[in-house]
Amino acid sequence: MKNYLDTTIDVYRKAAETPNLGLCCTTTPIWQLPDLKIPKIMLEMNYGCGCTVNPRDLVNNPKILYIGVGGGMELLQFAYFSRNKGSVIGVDVVDEMLMASRANFVQAEAMNPWFESNFIELKRGNALNLPLDNESIDVAAQNCLFNIFESDDLKKALKETFRVLKPHGRLVLSDPICEQLMPTALKNDHTLRAECLSGAIPLQKYIELLTGIGFGTIEIRARRPYRVLSPNQYNTDELIYIESIEVCAIKDPMPDDGPCVFTGKTAIYYGEDEFFDDNKGHTLTQNQPISVCDKTAKALNELNKEIYISESTFHYDGGGCC
Numbered sequence: 001m002k003n004y005l006d007t008t009i010d011v012y013r014k015a016a017e018t019p020n021l022g023l024c025c026t027t028t029p030i031w032q033l034p035d036l037k038i039p040k041i042m043l044e045m046n047y048g049c050g051c052t053v054n055p056r057d058l059v060n061n062p063k064i065l066y067i068g069v070g071g072g073m074e075l076l077q078f079a080y081f082s083r084n085k086g087s088v089i090g091v092d093v094v095d096e097m098l099m100a101s102r103a104n105f106v107q108a109e110a111m112n113p114w115f116e117s118n119f120i121e122l123k124r125g126n127a128l129n130l131p132l133d134n135e136s137i138d139v140a141a142q143n144c145l146f147n148i149f150e151s152d153d154l155k156k157a158l159k160e161t162f163r164v165l166k167p168h169g170r171l172v173l174s175d176p177i178c179e180q181l182m183p184t185a186l187k188n189d190h191t192l193r194a195e196c197l198s199g200a201i202p203l204q205k206y207i208e209l210l211t212g213i214g215f216g217t218i219e220i221r222a223r224r225p226y227r228v229l230s231p232n233q234y235n236t237d238e239l240i241y242i243e244s245i246e247v248c249a250i251k252d253p254m255p256d257d258g259p260c261v262f263t264g265k266t267a268i269y270y271g272e273d274e275f276f277d278d279n280k281g282h283t284l285t286q287n288q289p290i291s292v293c294d295k296t297a298k299a300l301n302e303l304n305k306e307i308y309i310s311e312s313t314f315h316y317d318g319g320g321c322c
């Protein structure tokens with residue numbers, strides 16, 4: 001009997017040969033950037049569930065790894081910011097997907113005078129055993145692939161990505177999450193799993209996997225509605241709600257008191273003094289919002305001072321006090 005990884009390869013072999021518009025979908029707007037023209041076929045083969053390309057991650061000519069290339073749209077977007085031969089490495093286990101993305105880059109080259117296909121190096125390889133040296137990558141990205149992996153393989157894929165990242169390197173990812181218990185019948189349906197519909201895990205669990213592997217800083221950049229699995233269409237008694245997230249996990253050393261996880265909490269000191277200093281490196285100027293990680297938010301809250309701590313917005317985009 002086929003295992004789920006074989007089914008996944010079959011699903012993406014077909015999706016490489018004929019674009020499947022219903023396969024994965026994102027409500028994240030596609031980057032509109034000066035002089036960036038995206039071939040129609042890349043849009044049709046957008047099998048992601050969010051966005052992993054963020055110029056903030058792309059300073060100092062980073063070496064970029066993209067795992068699970070799809071039609072190549074995000075690799076083209078990464079190349080837009082890097083523009084050097086071989087600066088983006090794309091790895092995929094499906095030969096047909098590598099061929100399709102290669103053909104799409106040729107189209108992109110004809111439409112974008114700044115772009116050369118050789119900015120992108122395509123390699124056949126598996127996310128579970130990356131064909132790359134230790135600590136050779138600055139920014140690794142995966143969009144809507146790791147959710148497909150069953151628990152042990154997910155850990156393997158995350159560990160592999162961690163291995164190839166340089167110290168302080170970044171894993172930027174987008175994946176579906178689900179806070180409900182996924183019915184076993186759906187979880188074990190290999191095709192649904194391959195289609196990114198039934199492998200989703202809760203956000204907290206995902207964060208724990210990342211920090212358990214050693215990522216010292218986690219940024220939750222976006223959290224959006226993604227799909228529903230309804231009883232009249234799927235083998236489930238209740239409606240299952242799936243969201244998609246965008247996360248950046250940074251290979252910073254693990255702080256002694258645990259990881260810094262930014263979920264979009266903000267602290268605002270509203271006391272009478274000009275500022276409040278917790279003597280642990282956090283200075284809050286009166287009435288000025290400051291982004292804080294969840295650990296700091298909890299510690300500040302426990303001080304019972306005049307400090308307002310917001311709920312998590314799940315929209316953290318940099319800055320802050322840790």
Ligand SMILES: C[S@@+](CC[C@H](N)C(=O)[O-])C[C@H]1O[C@@H](n2cnc3c(N)ncnc32)[C@H](O)[C@@H]1O
Pocket residue numbers: 008009012013024045046047048049067068069070071072074091092093094097125126127128142143144145196
């Ligand atoms: C859901 S698609 C996402 C494609 C792309 N990231 C996007 O946003 O359009 C998953 C991609 O991962 C590839 N893939 C599947 N299993 C893989 C594995 N074990 N290792 C590497 N790539 C894999 C598929 O061929 C496909 O290109």
